[in-house]
Amino acid sequence: MRSGFPFYICFLPLSLFEHTSRCGARKIICFCYNKNMLEESLEESKENSLIEVSNLTKKFKDFTAVNNISFNVKQGEIFGFLGPNGAGKSTTIKMLITLLVPTSGKADVDGHDIVHDSSKVRKTIGYVSQMISVDGTLTAYENLMLMARLYDITPKAERVKRIHETLSFLNLEDHANSLVRTFSGGMIRKMEVGQAMLHRPKVLFLDEPTTGLDPVAQQSVWEHLFKLRDTMGTTIFFSTHNMEEADKVSDRVAIINEGKIAIIGTPEEIKAKTGKPNSNLEDAFIFFTGNKLQDKSNFREIRRNRRTEQRLG
Numbered sequence: 001m002r003s004g005f006p007f008y009i010c011f012l013p014l015s016l017f018e019h020t021s022r023c024g025a026r027k028i029i030c031f032c033y034n035k036n037m038l039e040e041s042l043e044e045s046k047e048n049s050l051i052e053v054s055n056l057t058k059k060f061k062d063f064t065a066v067n068n069i070s071f072n073v074k075q076g077e078i079f080g081f082l083g084p085n086g087a088g089k090s091t092t093i094k095m096l097i098t099l100l101v102p103t104s105g106k107a108d109v110d111g112h113d114i115v116h117d118s119s120k121v122r123k124t125i126g127y128v129s130q131m132i133s134v135d136g137t138l139t140a141y142e143n144l145m146l147m148a149r150l151y152d153i154t155p156k157a158e159r160v161k162r163i164h165e166t167l168s169f170l171n172l173e174d175h176a177n178s179l180v181r182t183f184s185g186g187m188i189r190k191m192e193v194g195q196a197m198l199h200r201p202k203v204l205f206l207d208e209p210t211t212g213l214d215p216v217a218q219q220s221v222w223e224h225l226f227k228l229r230d231t232m233g234t235t236i237f238f239s240t241h242n243m244e245e246a247d248k249v250s251d252r253v254a255i256i257n258e259g260k261i262a263i264i265g266t267p268e269e270i271k272a273k274t275g276k277p278n279s280n281l282e283d284a285f286i287f288f289t290g291n292k293l294q295d296k297s298n299f300r301e302i303r304r305n306r307r308t309e310q311r312l313g
Ligand SMILES: Nc1ncnc2c1ncn2[C@@H]1O[C@H](COP(=O)(O)OP(=O)(O)O)[C@@H](O)[C@H]1O
Pocket: 013, 014, 015, 016, 017, 060, 063, 065, 083, 084, 085, 086, 087, 088, 089, 090, 091, 092, 296, 297, 298
C-alpha cells in the first residue's frame, strides 16, 4: 500500500440533524464582542502556526455543520477544541485530516493545503478517531505492526524498532503479546495513540480521546500526550465536550457552538473575559454563546458514542 494515512477505518454514516437557530439580542452583542477578540487572538497566534484555518465551512446539503471558522494552532501547542455534542468538532477534524472536503474556506497543516496537498497533509498528521480503531483479536504488537506497514515504515528492522519504542513509551511493553480485547479502556486509548504516533507525525488529532474513560485512565492518557509533546514537540489538537478536562490540559482552547467559534484563548484568558470571579469554562461557554450547554447530536451519534463508551468502560 502507498505511504500515507490509513484510510481503512470506517466511519458510521451520520444523518442530518434538524436544526433551528435562536438568535436573541444577547447573542448579537456576544457576537460583536467576540468578533474583535477572535481577530486579535488570530493575529497573535499566527506566529509559528502549524495549523492555519481561514473561513472554513462545511455544509451537508442545506445544513451548515461548520460555519466560517478561523483559527491558528502553534507548533507544540496543546489545543482544545471544545463544544457540546453536535457543535461541529468532528466535522472540523475530518476536514483538517483530509477525510472531508470543505464546502468553502481554506486550511493549511504544516504549510500544506488540506485540499490541494492532501497526501502531504496525511504524512504530517496522526489521528485518533472518536470510535475504537484497534483490533481486539490481535495482540498489541500485531496491531502496531499492521499500522507500521500501512504507514509504509521500512525496512522491517525499523518497524520492529519503532514498535518497541512505542510500547516502551506507553508503558505497555509487558502487554506486547496480549490480545487487545483484554485491555482496559485506558490501555486501548494508549494503543490508539501509539498507532497514530508510529510515523512520528508533527501533529496529532484526537477526537474526544478520553470520553468514556474513568479519571485514572484519563490522567494516564494525558500523561502520555504531555510526554509526546515534551519529548518530540508534537502538536496536540484534541476535541472534547468536557469543559473541566479542556481547562486542565490545554494551552489554548477554541469554544465552538452550532458550527461557529465563539471565543479562542488560554483557559485563563477566556475565564477572565467573562468579568466574573471564579468563572469556569462552562460559565464562559454560556457567557460567550448565550446558550446553555446542550447536546445537539442525533440518535445515531448518541448510540455510537455510548457503544464506544461501553467498550472502553
Ligand atoms: N455526514 C453528515 N451528514 C449530515 N449531517 C452531518 C454529517 N456529519 C455530521 N453532521 C451533522 O453536523 C453536526 C455536527 O456534527 P459533528 O461535527 O459530528 O459534531 P461534534 O463532533 O461536535 O459532536 C451535527 O448536527 C451532525 O448531525
